[in-house]
Amino acid sequence: MKPDALTEDFFRYQTQTQTFAKGELLSQQNTYNRNVYYMENGLARTFYFEKGKDITTNFYSEGNSFGSIDTIFNNVPSIYNIEALEESTVTFCDYKKLEELCSVSLTSANFSRFLLGNIMTQMSKRISSLQHMTAKEKYAQLLEENPNIILRAPLGMIASYLGISQETLSRIRSEI
CATH class of the missing domain: 1.10.10 (Arc Repressor Mutant, subunit A)
Known part of the structure; x- marks a missing residue:
């Protein structure tokens, strides 16, 4: 599917690509981070603290999409941290801006569905593995x-x- 002009402009002007150092937080718990991330190069994890230990909930390597789903969809502060485990180059955008584009661009709406489908599939597999x-x-x-x-x-x-x-x-x- 060929991107339309609106989608091209969005990726040119509304996304950012940033390199995070090993150990740097992309997102911190108890904050409202509404960004959706795409791992270009590197490795990150989500984790939270419980009884003085940090608990890793997921890893994200090249080609993975991720974000603070609790904040994006429920508008609550995230209970998770997202940390770069090695120097990582990540492209990201504000999910609200992506939603605005989706309301006027079918190409972008389809991309957003694809992105969210990947995130939901990752979560579903994770829950299933923990339970079964x-x-x-x-x-x-x-x-x-x-x-x-x-x-x-x-x-x-x-x-x-x-x-x-x-x-x-x-x-x-x-x-x-």
């Missing part, structure tokens, strides 16, 4: 779908993402 898979199955799925995460993210973050201890992760890794 064993730790070993979750690790095997991570290896199959995102093998680069294993090489790029610290093991403690991977363990918290899988909902297991680092010791359990080490045992699973030695069995595979």
